[in-house]
Amino acid sequence: MLEVDRITTRYGAITALHDASVSVNAGELVAIVGPNGAGKTTLLNTVAGLLRPATGSVRFDGNDITGAEPARLVRAGLALVPEHRRLFNDLTVEENLRLAGCTTKAHERRQRLDEASELFPVLRDKWTTSAGYLSGGEAQQLAIARALMSNPRLLLLDEPTLGLAPTLVDVVFDLLVRLREQGRTMLVVEQNATRALRLADRGYLLRSGRVVTTGTGAELAADSGLFDSFIGTAS
């Protein structure tokens, strides 16, 4: 479904991603792990069209989408839950969701809003509250609900458990399981590396902007050298 082929992405003088290749097949949950600054967020942002790679290509459903406008990608069926959630804090929960449904027709949008309030009962109670007043767990659920408004076939999630209390981390992981059961394809960047890898079909380990290791989730999670390769003493 998604093929990222040897992309290199730079921010000015900084090369954040070197020749990274990642692929996701339909129905899979793929995890990307690695230390801070490894280029995980850069990878997702490049796929989602916020950044343009210097070299390499990104294909979605066989179509070249390298450097395409995010707005086009959302319409093609790809949505990103960005790092730090980036909710519209001045907008209410409902308005956040409606904005995210801007790519769909009005009646479809209403239907999705109903679905969202069903799937996320926490949000239903805060429907007209400004997103800025939500707690961390509620905010994260809104961020995911928001991305689902365009009914994406591929969902990219960037650190969905960052800054959440352990019980809320469980909630988010349960949600990921449920979404997978619905047949949603997902590419997840996660700091809870072991746990994400156990859940994932496949995983990639990034370090210093390069893909260091890849394998099934279980393989990587069981790798006793994971911590070492994670923090770089193995190199």
Place this chain on the structure above:
Amino acid sequence: MNARAGLVRITRSMLASAVLIAIVAAMATAYTRTGGASRQSLIAEMLSNFILVLGMQVFIGNTGVLSFGHMAFAHIAAYATAIVGIPLVTKAKALPDIPFGLSDVYYGPLGVTAFAVLATMIAGAIFGIAVCRARGLAPTMITLATLFVVEQVVKNWKELTRGAGGLSGISRLEGNTWLWVGAFLALVIAHVFQETRIGRFAIATREDELAAPALGIRLFTARYAAWVVSIGLIALGGSLRAQHLGSVNPKQFTLDSSILILVMLVVGGMRTVSGAVLGTVLITAGNELFRQLGDPQRLDIERFPDLFLGGAMLLAMLLRSGGLLGDRDLAGWMRRRMYRPPPTQAVGERVAATNALAASNIEVHFGGFVALDGAGVAVRPGEIVGLIGPNGAGKTTLFNVITGLVNEQGGTVMLGERDLSSSTPVDVARAGLARTFQNLRLFKNLSVRENVSLTSLVAGRHRRDRQRPDADALLADAGLSEWADRRAATLDYGNQRRLELARAAALAPEFLLLDEPTSGMSDQETLAMVESVRAVAARIGAGVLVIDHDLAFITRISDHIVVLNEGRVLAEGTPTQIRANPLVAEAYLGTSA
């Protein structure tokens, strides 16, 4: 700054000014020789513009703060000129009720100019306090308001200004000689200002409003100095123009003329004196050309110059927002060509650092989010301490608390006996803590060497008890010698990081605080960074507190490591202890529930 270096700077400024004025004079001569006497008046107009543009350059160009209000001070100067420059008999008729006993004051040209400049600078110094204290768009708005205030006062304080009709009969300066002298003087002052310590500081604040205070440069002081000098030049320009024309009126220096002068500055390149000069010549010439394009018979078409001004400014903004010259500057070029490494000499006593840095029980909340929950860190003199932890653990927040960027709700920061808990970034820097930034905050448009020598200047002023490190030696330690004359923005990423390190070290701090010095670097570059940090720290005898996510780097470089998680200290110890601690692995990889 010793006397010899000062002399070199002044000589250089004089030389650069002489070359520029010679070029302009040659062009002016060629122009006037081919035409009638009317051409002299265009030259006169250009020369007074010249002084006004340079006046604006000193403030806007060096501080990056946009002002529309400079012409208000040209106005004040012009009227001050009229009030003491009109012969007494004429004045008694024009201004019978003149207040403040000004009715029998009359000076010669020098006295008039001095009076006007002084009076204007006093007014400017008062308004300047408001302008330089404000942040963001507010200073621009304040200058705009100033323009209108002065305009209305000039129009309505009839006892002093005679209102709408203006004043005439000012003793005139014949010919353009004095304007040439004034233009030369303005050039020298604008050049010299860029060479002075405070001028360099102003430029630093323009380049980065956050990094400059973090290196001990006070925004207000730097901007205010630029403002006062700038108003002085504007006053000179306003006064000379009034003495040249022999009259003043309320329409002389309005928003329109502010914009004209601003276009000259912006099109040529506001950051440099050469740019200001080029802009003045081009726009004055273009303006005249378009004036002649209009058909003099039809008054309807007398306003082609506006078309030219708008077009020139629009093109400049769309195509070259730094102006035609950008950072190219005659004086800057000379400075680089004439650069001689200063003789190595001990400035101040080298005293080994004896103070320890200790932050303890720090608490920070952002709204409901607890960023730091009792975290702390201690660094002994000369020690290298690593600060690690997963994303969101509070490392950078702790850094920001120590350096005064974030106010803590609880806890203390001590440097030796000194309490830095509620100090501003400037005071923290001057006390001896120099930091780098995670997302690179270099003075981008300055050369690599200037980035470092600028901080040296701060050290020379505020860290006298320490030996002032030699800029070139620091650059060598950081492996940057061969790029010393390049613009900082053109360095590759690894070198920009190293430059931030060298720049912080030039402050001669007791501690270097490095925020992710290796992020985005390759493994090899990371290894090289270990050596750079050690070499630089050893040269200045400073301790180091370093945040990094790369444990390989941290274990190699640190004597001691502190691990943060969720705003608290999770563990601390030697690198070996930390590597063996299962809690650390768990914090990094997530709970294996």
Place this chain on the structure above:
Amino acid sequence: MTKLLQSLVDGLGVGSTYALLALGITLIFGVMHLVNFAHGELITVGAYASYFFFLHGGSWWWMPVIIIASAVLASVLTELVAFRWVRTASPFTLLLTSFALERLSHALWQILVSPKQRAFPKPSWVFNQFKIADISFEVMDVVTIAVTAMTLLLTAVVFKRTLFGISVRGAAEDFDAARLMGVRANRVISGAFAFAGALAGVAACLIVMRSPAAEPSMGSDWLLKAVIAAVIGGLGSFTGAVVGGLVLGLLDTLSRVYLPDLAEGWDKFSTAVVFMLIAAFFVIRPEGVFKVAHAERV
């Protein structure tokens, strides 16, 4: 008492025009961090449009449509030919770009039409007076306040209820996040310019009805006050723009009326006093009345 009420009505009249203009300025600032000094030119465009329309025998009742349409068109056009190309530049560059457009607009009207004022007739009822309890109103006062109130209400509905309005607010807060949700960057910015143009068009209608004439520099004076109103309110804040506009309008009128009572002969310095107050306000509160937290982030 009558004097006070009278000047309150006058102040609200001027202030509501400032508010409409300030709202457009704050809207554009929200989506692209541009302080649009060319915004006042939309008034000029509207005035000239109605002048030409009148030359060709247009009727007063169609004038608002012409004015608003031309202002919308001009606003969208400035974005298309100029601001789009400097969208990611520094606020300094953006601001100077808008200044350049302002100059160009002055020059074009001077060259294409005339530097002199071109007047056209106004509807006869505009300055008819009527009295309610000793206070005399002009029809125009009522029209101004009613039209402004309706426009503000409509604006509130658009930004609270419609998808376009929500998208603009979202984009103003976090542009990239809005793009990630499928909001088309070009479309939302064009839309914001169109809306700001419409608001300026309404303001232009009110201005032209009071003094039916077109003049190359007529937009500039209004613009400066509107910018100041928007900054007083806190750039990026809708409520702030309205409050800033009304406060400035009241301050203008009240200082002119009451300053002579406080200090004799000072009425001629009323503008100076107002601007001094404004400057002092900016020193105390540089971010405006309604601080917009995300306005700093670029």
